[in-house]
Amino acid sequence: MKKLKLSTFLLAIAAPLAAAVVSIIISSLAVLATKKSPMDAYRTMWDFGTTSASLMQMLNTATPYYIAAIAIAITFRAGLFNIGVEGQLRLGAMFGAYFGAMFALPPVFHIIAIMLIAMTIGGLWAAIAGYLKVKRGVSEVISTIMLNSLAGGFSSYLLANHFADLTTASNNLSTKEIPASGQFPNLMPLLNKLGVEDQPGGGVYGMLIFAIALGIIFWFVINRTRFGFELRASGANPIAARVSGVNSKRMTFVALALSGAIAGLAGLPAVLGDTHAFNMGFRTGIGFSAIAVALLGRNNAVGMAISALLFGFLEVSSRSLELIDIAPETYVIMQGSILLSSVIAYEVVRRYKITLQSKELAKAVQA
Amino acid sequence: MSVQAGTVHALVGENGAGKSTVMKILYGMQRPDSGEILVNGTAVHFKNPNDAIAASIGMVHQHFMLADNFTVLENIILGSEPKKGMSIDFVAARAKVVAMAEQYGLEIDPDILVEELGVGQRQRVEILKVLYRGARILIFDEPTAVLVPQEVDDLFSALEGLRAQGMAIIFISHKLDEVLRVADDVTVVRAGSTVAEVKSKDVTARQLAELMVGSELPQPSTHGVTRRDQITLALNDVSIPTSTGSRDLISHISFDLHAGEVVGIAGVEGNGQAELVEAILGLRDYTGSISFNNASIDHMSVAHRHDLGIGFIPEDRQRQALMMDSPLWENRILGHQRSAPVMRGFILDKKATIADTARIMEEFDVRAPGPQTLATALSGGNQQKFIVGREMSKAPALLVASHPTRGVDVGAQGAIWEELRRARENGMAIVLISADLEELIGMSDRLLVMLRGVITAELDPAKTTPEQLGSAMTGAA
Numbered sequence: 073m074k075k076l077k078l079s080t081f082l083l084a085i086a087a088p089l090a091a092a093v094v095s096i097i098i099s100s101l102a103v104l105a106t107k108k109s110p111m112d113a114y115r116t117m118w119d120f121g122t123t124s125a126s127l128m129q130m131l132n133t134a135t136p137y138y139i140a141a142i143a144i145a146i147t148f149r150a151g152l153f154n155i156g157v158e159g160q161l162r163l164g165a166m167f168g169a170y171f172g173a174m175f176a177l178p179p180v181f182h183i184i185a186i187m188l189i190a191m192t193i194g195g196l197w198a199a200i201a202g203y204l205k206v207k208r209g210v211s212e213v214i215s216t217i218m219l220n221s222l223a224g225g226f227s228s229y230l231l232a233n234h235f236a237d238l239t240t241a242s243n244n245l246s247t248k249e250i251p252a253s254g255q256f257p258n259l260m261p262l263l264n265k266l267g268v269e270d271q272p273g274g275g276v277y278g279m280l281i282f283a284i285a286l287g288i289i290f291w292f293v294i295n296r297t298r299f300g301f302e303l304r305a306s307g308a309n310p311i312a313a314r315v316s317g318v319n320s321k322r323m324t325f326v327a328l329a330l331s332g333a334i335a336g337l338a339g340l341p342a343v344l345g346d347t348h349a350f351n352m353g354f355r356t357g358i359g360f361s362a363i364a365v366a367l368l369g370r371n372n373a374v375g376m377a378i379s380a381l382l383f384g385f386l387e388v389s390s391r392s393l394e395l396i397d398i399a400p401e402t403y404v405i406m407q408g409s410i411l412l413s414s415v416i417a418y419e420v421v422r423r424y425k426i427t428l429q430s431k432e433l434a435k436a437v438q439a
Numbered sequence: 440m441s442v443q444a445g446t447v448h449a450l451v452g453e454n455g456a457g458k459s460t461v462m463k464i465l466y467g468m469q470r471p472d473s474g475e476i477l478v479n480g481t482a483v484h485f486k487n488p489n490d491a492i493a494a495s496i497g498m499v500h501q502h503f504m505l506a507d508n509f510t511v512l513e514n515i516i517l518g519s520e521p522k523k524g525m526s527i528d529f530v531a532a533r534a535k536v537v538a539m540a541e542q543y544g545l546e547i548d549p550d551i552l553v554e555e556l557g558v559g560q561r562q563r564v565e566i567l568k569v570l571y572r573g574a575r576i577l578i579f580d581e582p583t584a585v586l587v588p589q590e591v592d593d594l595f596s597a598l599e600g601l602r603a604q605g606m607a608i609i610f611i612s613h614k615l616d617e618v619l620r621v622a623d624d625v626t627v628v629r630a631g632s633t634v635a636e637v638k639s640k641d642v643t644a645r646q647l648a649e650l651m652v653g654s655e656l657p658q659p660s661t662h663g664v665t666r667r668d669q670i671t672l673a674l675n676d677v678s679i680p681t682s683t684g685s686r687d688l689i690s691h692i693s694f695d696l697h698a699g700e701v702v703g704i705a706g707v708e709g710n711g712q713a714e715l716v717e718a719i720l721g722l723r724d725y726t727g728s729i730s731f732n733n734a735s736i737d738h739m740s741v742a743h744r745h746d747l748g749i750g751f752i753p754e755d756r757q758r759q760a761l762m763m764d765s766p767l768w769e770n771r772i773l774g775h776q777r778s779a780p781v782m783r784g785f786i787l788d789k790k791a792t793i794a795d796t797a798r799i800m801e802e803f804d805v806r807a808p809g810p811q812t813l814a815t816a817l818s819g820g821n822q823q824k825f826i827v828g829r830e831m832s833k834a835p836a837l838l839v840a841s842h843p844t845r846g847v848d849v850g851a852q853g854a855i856w857e858e859l860r861r862a863r864e865n866g867m868a869i870v871l872i873s874a875d876l877e878e879l880i881g882m883s884d885r886l887l888v889m890l891r892g893v894i895t896a897e898l899d900p901a902k903t904t905p906e907q908l909g910s911a912m913t914g915a916a
Contacts, residue, residue: 296787298776305773308762314722315751315759316774317742422764427469429816432808 087421091414098409099402108398116396121389125271131280134384135341136161136355138283138377140362142290143335145371147212149294150327151307152205156216157335158359159223160197164190164336165343166227166247169350170235173248182254183344187337194336195329197223202328206321212328220359231350246351256282256344277345284377286334291373303327335359364411370418383407447598447608449622449639451615452651453848457628458611459818462578465609466498467491478576497574499565501581501846502757505553512536512549515568539570544600557709559590566597576607583617584846587707587874588909595621613651613848615644627651652849659856659881661863665699666884670733671837671868672696672719677727679714679892688714689892691727698836701859701869703883703900705876707912711892712872713754716841719870720744720751732836746777750835752826754842754872760826761814768796768810771829778833795832803828804854820851827855831862838862841872856882876905890914 100110120126140157147154154160168190177185201219204210236245260275294300305313306323314320338358343350365383369376390403452458463469465476467485475482478494485491488498505514512529515536521528533549540546545563553561562582569577579598583591598621601608612618618625619639627635627650635650673695679688689711696702704712717723721741728737736744745751751774753759761770771792772781780791796810805825807817814822823843830838840859844852859882863869873879879886880900888896888911896911 296789297785298782298787299785301769301772301776301787305762305776308765309758311758312760312762312773314741315720315753316776317740317745319740319742426813426815429808429813433806433812433816 083421083425087417088414091410091417094413095406095409099406102402102405103398106398108396112396113393113398113402116392117389120392121385124268125273126388128271128276129273129388130381130384131276132341133387134380135277135280135283136338136358137362137365137383138380139286140335140338140358141365141369141376141380142286143331143338144362144366145290145376146331146334147327148366148371149307150303150323151310152324152327153213154198154216154328154331154335155213155363156198156201156219156332157338157362158357159220160194160332160335161338161359162227162354163197163223164194165339165354166231166235166350167193168340169250169343170247172250172254173349176251176253179253183256186250186254186344187340190336190340191333195333198332198335199325199329202325205328206325231352244351244353247349250344250348254344255348258345274346277341279341279345287373287377338362364407368411368414446623447602447610447621449610449612449618449625450628451613451618451625451647452628453613453820453850461628462498462580462611465491465496465578492572492574495573495575496578497569497572497576498578499562499569499580499582501584503561503565505561505564507554508552510550510552511547511564514553514564515571519572536567536571540567543570543597543604545597559586559593562586562594563597576609577601578609578611580611581846582610583612583614591617615647618647619644648849659878661701661860661882661884664884665864665866667698667866669698670695671698671731672870673730675728677718677725677729679718679723679725687892689718692894694887694894696868696870698866698868699863700885701863701871701883703879703886704870704872704889705879705886705908705912706889708874710889712889716839716872719839720749742777745774748836750830750833750838752830752838752840752843754845756822756826761822763815764813766811766813767800767807767825768793770814770825771796771799774829775833799825799828799832820847823847824851824854827858831858835867837868837870839870842874843871844875844878876908880905880908888912
């Protein structure tokens with residue numbers, strides 16, 4: 073029995089370990105190809121990445137990744153693929169910021185109202201893909217990609233022509249500033265009390281706490297509720313799920329809309345915690361990096377948290393590579409190789425597990 | 440075990456007895472712990488199926504591995520395409536395939552899409568695929584499990600042809616009458632070891648079966664009349680029109696089913712039985728009306744019908760009843776995610792589910808290490824026993840059993856029959872659909888024959904022989 077537990081444990085860590093080793097080899101080769109020393113690169117990244125300021129930025133980068141990855145994981149678990157998170161979070165953040173600046177509410181309620189607006193917009197945008205899939209059989213992969221393009225153009229148009237606050241003289245088109253009651257408090261004062269000193273770069277977004285709570289809710293709903301079970305069953309075997317009484321069309325629609333609603337929140341950490349408005353500098357690419365975060369984290373609440381932090385760390389620490397004349401884009405190679413090798417490693421381990429179980433079964437039958 | 444060229448060698452045994460393991464080793468999917476394999480006198484060591492193919496061993500799988508939207512020709516050459524420069528040499532491939540098909544008596548149109556083919560013809564494609572790769576030793580894994588009698592005859596004449604060409608054929612089955620018809624030699628395995636090697640002309644099906652299970656054989660039969668007054672299921676003029684307006688899939692079906700009664704639906708596959716099942720379960724729209732315990736269920740969802748007390752054992756368990764990559768305890772939830780013991784309110788009660796899964800495994804003799812075992816690791820018979828146990832655990836008033844013993848071994852078959860008998864005595868109404876005519880006649884209180892979507896005859900199983908039923912099914916009577 074003890075042996076069994078040990079082997080289960082070894083199996084669980086075998087895949088990430090193998091993936092890490094392979095990806096380090098690939099990244100090293102990439103650095104070597106530019107005639108630089110990989111060891112220097114890693115040491116520089118580590119030294120820079122582990123400073124307090126970098127760690128805070130890592131958290132700030134990881135928070136939207138994590139929220140967006142949860143949105144994507146909802147669809148992965150249901151056997152769907154929402155590539156449209158990028159567009160959903162963009163529209164959610166813009167509408168949230170625009171309407172959030174138009175009214176004042178007591179502090180907590182104001183934030184909740186903005187979040188609800190962002191969720192509604194993101195959810196509605198994704199529901200278009202859900203409707204097309206259920207009613208017309210349009211692949212959600214295709215429609216969400218196309219909705220991304222639409223969201224990009226639509227948001228630029230609205231910002232430039234309707235939402236921008238033209239009373240301030242600035243080159244950067246921006247919505248009006250959200251009043252203080254709608255700004256998510258920074259975690260810095262809390263950290264100060266714990267003895268962490270202020271750092272340049274603006275502290276830690278308060279939405280980090282929200283993201284953690286969202287991760288816990290995600291885990292609970294997926295693993296411990298009927299809705300979560302039916303969602304997973306639809307992903308694992310859609311026909312059997314239908315036979316078991318799951319309304320497959322409704323599940324498809326709900327999964328996509330819910331995914332979009334969560335995605336709508338992924339742009340808010342920076343909007344509510346830093347810029348307090350939606351402007352042209354709004355970060356792009358969160359929705360695409362989050363696909364990799366969800367894949368690497370196996371659509372699992374803890375796994376995705378670790379991979380979001382890892383991606384955040386790589387992104388922030390790789391900025392230091394410029395100091396030793398290595399292209400900071402090297403981190404893209406690192407991300408890619410981690411993702412690729414982990415997908416392969418997990419598949420190998422999964423197959424090995426099935427073989428192992430078949431053998432165990434043969435023993436059990438003979439006994 | 441040794442197999443000679445130009446013979447058909449059957450390997451029989453219960454599910455889980457080790458047949459599949461032997462085959463996996465032969466086909467390079469698993470490595471033996473000890474012992475050796477000799478092909479034409481030389482010892483071989485297979486690391487993977489490619490090695491086995493190179494040693495001219497080919498496997499025809501029970502579950503076909505074909506690409507539906509490819510033509511027959513494309514499927515056959517898939518993976519070993521003849522090349523002409525950069526492109527595939529379709530002309531040469533077609534010539535080779537047509538010649539091969541003719542040589543072995545496996546005629547088929549190479550340009551038709553596989554999705555348009557029936558089961559028997561798909562199997563033909565599988566066989567051609569294996570032959571195309573130069574196999575001289577052919578392994579057939581339960582080839583008749585999915586075939587109707589007519590197709591079985593075709594397959595057997597094809598096997599004759601292959602044998603005449605000097606192929607060695609290994610035939611895995613637990614349909615013993617078929618084994619005796621087609622095989623020259625028979626090897627019987629039980630619990631992982633060979634228990635007998637016999638010539639097929641020296642044994643009867645009964646003797647073989649007893650060798651397989653090591654004891655007496657189960658019989659499909661029921662005792663006495665347990666039919667009650669209560670009408671559990673009533674169909675009134677149920678039809679499923681097609682969207683194209685051609686002939687209805689099922690047409691004007693009406694019958695009553697009482698509690699404690701088994702109605703057997705006989706018919707060659709594809710004559711509307713599957714659609715009838717889908718209508719009763721609510722998986723398909725229909726006209727007419729269906730009532731359950733005297734109340735109409737026409738407007739109820741699949742889930743609602745399920746919760747009223749309609750259980751279902753589907754014909755294709757891997758597709759319709761299991762999540763193959765999930766553990767058994769999660770599969771226990773499937774179809775029962777709206778009620779205890781799996782749920783406490785909206786919250787999944789993992790502990791109770793695991794405990795109840797263990798109970799099913801114990802009561803229904805599901806042979807697996809535990810509730811955490813993945814469904815895919817179980818043999819077909821054990822998967823089926825698990826599904827029967829799952830459906831029985833809420834004691835449904837009506838059970839729709841579609842081919843409940845298809846592809847399972849004698850032991851599991853006996854156990855499933857026993858369950859159905861007991862349920863019937865306890866007042867369960869059962870709709871039984873089967874291609875096994877003895878099972879239909881033995882288990883049913885009443886037989887309805889379906890042909891082209893219409894009920895063409897009602898027969899009394901006590902006065903019907905399989906031959907009579909068979910001709911009624913094809914419309915000959």
